[in-house]
Amino acid sequence: MKYYITAGEASGDLHASNLMKAIKTLDLQAEFRFWGGDLMKEQGGSIVKHYKETSYMGFVEVFRNLGNVKKNFKLFQEDILKYQPDVFIPVDYPGFNLRMSKFVHELGIPVHYYISPKVWAWNTKRVYKIKQYVDKLFAIFPFEIDFYKTYDYPVEYVGNPLLDAIEDELKNDFSETEFRQKHNLSNKPIIAILAGSRKSEIKNNLPSMLEVSKLFPEYQFVMAAAPSLDLSLYDQYTKGYDLKIVYNQTYNVLKIAKAALITSGTATLEATLLNTPLVCCYRGDNLSYHIAKRLVKVNYLALTNLILDKPAIKELIQFEMTPENMAAELKKLLTDSQHRQTLFADFDKTRQVLGGIGASRRTAEIIYQTLNRK
Numbered sequence: 510m511k512y513y514i515t516a517g518e519a520s521g522d523l524h525a526s527n528l529m530k531a532i533k534t535l536d537l538q539a540e541f542r543f544w545g546g547d548l549m550k551e552q553g554g555s556i557v558k559h560y561k562e563t564s565y566m567g568f569v570e571v572f573r574n575l576g577n578v579k580k581n582f583k584l585f586q587e588d589i590l591k592y593q594p595d596v597f598i599p600v601d602y603p604g605f606n607l608r609m610s611k612f613v614h615e616l617g618i619p620v621h622y623y624i625s626p627k628v629w630a631w632n633t634k635r636v637y638k639i640k641q642y643v644d645k646l647f648a649i650f651p652f653e654i655d656f657y658k659t660y661d662y663p664v665e666y667v668g669n670p671l672l673d674a675i676e677d678e679l680k681n682d683f684s685e686t687e688f689r690q691k692h693n694l695s696n697k698p699i700i701a702i703l704a705g706s707r708k709s710e711i712k713n714n715l716p717s718m719l720e721v722s723k724l725f726p727e728y729q730f731v732m733a734a735a736p737s738l739d740l741s742l743y744d745q746y747t748k749g750y751d752l753k754i755v756y757n758q759t760y761n762v763l764k765i766a767k768a769a770l771i772t773s774g775t776a777t778l779e780a781t782l783l784n785t786p787l788v789c790c791y792r793g794d795n796l797s798y799h800i801a802k803r804l805v806k807v808n809y810l811a812l813t814n815l816i817l818d819k820p821a822i823k824e825l826i827q828f829e830m831t832p833e834n835m836a837a838e839l840k841k842l843l844t845d846s847q848h849r850q851t852l853f854a855d856f857d858k859t860r861q862v863l864g865g866i867g868a869s870r871r872t873a874e875i876i877y878q879t880l881n882r883k
Contacts, residue, residue, distance in 0.1 A: 510536055510880060513594035514543040515585070515609065517560050517602030519706045519737050520775040521624070522546030524670045524869070525600045528623060529554070531873035542592050544585070545600075547736065557588055561737050578605075585609050589616070596880055600624055607638055614642040621645045621876050625664065629656045630807045636660045645879065647872050650816060651862060665875055668868035671775070675782045676866045678760045685765050692755050697729040700839065701766035701785070702752075703759065703776045706735035711742060713792045714772050719750045720832035721770065721839065731766070733759040768842040770835055777822065778812040781856050786842040786849055788835055789814075789824045813859050821855035 512532065516525040526548035532539050533552070541554025550556055558581070582605075589597070589612070597613040599606030603626030610620045625648045628635045639646060640662050648654060648664045657664045689696070700722075704715040715732075722730040732747075734740060734756040743754060755762055759776070763769060763785045771777050773791040780787045789811040809815050811822045823838045825831075841848055 510538065510595040510877075511540045511542070511592065512596055512598060513589060513592060514541060514545065514549070514598045514600060515602065515606055516543070516545040516549065516600040517605055519546065519560070519735060521600040521602055522548045522560060523674055524624060525549050525598075526552050527670060527673055527869040528598070528600075528872055531869040532877065535873055535877045542588075542594065557584070581605065582608065586612055589613060589618075594618060596621055596876065598623055598876070601626065603628070603635065607635060607642075610642045611638065614644070619644045619880065621647070621879070623647045623872055624649055624670075625653050625657075629653065636662065645875065647875070649868060650812075651864075652816070652818075665872075667871040667875070668865060669778075669863045670868040671778055671782060672860070672863060672866045673869050675760070675779070683761065683764065688758075688761055688765065692731075692753060692758075694731060694753055695729045697727065698767045699731050699762070699765055700725060700728045701762050701769035701771075702730060702732040703763075703769060703771040703780075704732065704735075705772040705774065706737050708738065708742060709794070710772050711738065711746070713794060714790060714830070715743070715746045717792070717830055717832055718770050718790065718835065719746065719752065721835045722750055722752060724832070724836045725839065728767070729753065731755055731762055733762040768839055770839070773810040773824070773826075775812070778816075778859075781813045781822075781859050784853060784856055786852050787822060788838045788842070789822050790830045790835060791824075791826050792830045793827070813855070816859050816862055817855060821852065821859075 514525050516522050522545045525545055529541055529549060529552040543549050543554060543556055544558050545556065546560050596619045599610055599622050601624040607626060610622065614620050620643050622643045625646055626635065646664045648666045649669045651666065654664060654666050702718050704711050704718055731753045734743065734754050736757045740754065740756060760783065763780050763783045766785050769780055769785050769787040770790055771780055771787050773789050777787065777789050791810060807815060809820065810824055810826060813822050814820055825834050
């Protein structure tokens with residue numbers, strides 16, 4: 510069968526690639542055409558556009574790139590009409606994927622949406638578009654089941670694919686000594702910096718994070734650079750700081766870090782699953798922040814906090830994200846043993862709530878079996 514998949518960021522690339530891998534074990538004749546990244550390319554098929562060319566975040570950034578956004582919509586529509594897939598699988602990335610789901614659904618092509626858009630966080634009216642244009646929706650957080658029930662829309666809870674990714678990572682042989690030698694890291698204990706996967710996130714968050722490094726001379730600060738960004742982007746921010754940059758090795762950096770400063774997003778949950786104490790940080794441009802503040806309807810930004818429905822991880826958002834506040838929270842994570850133990854207990858609870866591994870396989874089986882019943 511022919512599968513058309515769209516992922517718009519690094520996390521979507523990861524989860525879509527694992528889904529493709531699972532589909533290939535079930536459908537030996539599977540053909541893939543996709544918008545995504547390098548991990549999806551490794552699974553084979555044809556890439557239409559890399560997510561580096563299509564990823565925009567925040568109201569202001571999207572507005573500034575409206576021309577490119579419209580061109581991408583048109584390119585997708587023309588490409589779908591030409592390819593005529595058996596199924597369309599959008600992966601998260603709702604700004605693009607929900608609009609394209611409508612177009613594909615009206616062509617009579619099944620839409621199986623992997624990783625529910627975060628409509629529970631803001632703009633809940635999008636649920637009605639999902640009900641109308643999405644044939645199957647795969648949820649990865651348990652609380653999404655009850656959310657969609659209130660709209661009389663059944664979803665498939667398949668577990669969280671990050672559990673699969675972490676499980677695979679932990680199976681790999683890893684030597685901290687060799688890793689430090691390879692990346693010229695000192696013998697000091699490490700604090701990780703994950704500043705985001707988009708240019709705007711780096712611009713708004715990295716400078717303040719770097720200021721913190723001056724306050725902890727006994728630690729080595731290591732930035733896990735996002736695979737979606739060129740290393741040259743970081744140069745304008747990192748000059749003059751004692752910082753090491755490690756590219757495309759996020760999990761290994763988190764595994765050896767004593768603590769981490771992490772921009773809100775998927776990485777907060779990755780750190781949780783790898784047992785890395787963290788501070789969740791986020792600053793956007795002021796206009797986008799004030800707009801979002803009026804629209805967002807959740808109590809927390811960190812995914813771990815959302816899953817547990819409590820502030821297990823400290824969140825420093827917008828004006829609270831100062832070097833002084835980040836330093837105070839880091840010191841607490843590094844020196845307060847009782848605080849660390851409480852955090853580790855919350856991390857264990859998060860894993861229990863999410864369930865076991867196998868999200869990619871379960872999703873692939875449902876998609877394949879559904880298509881074969883047509």
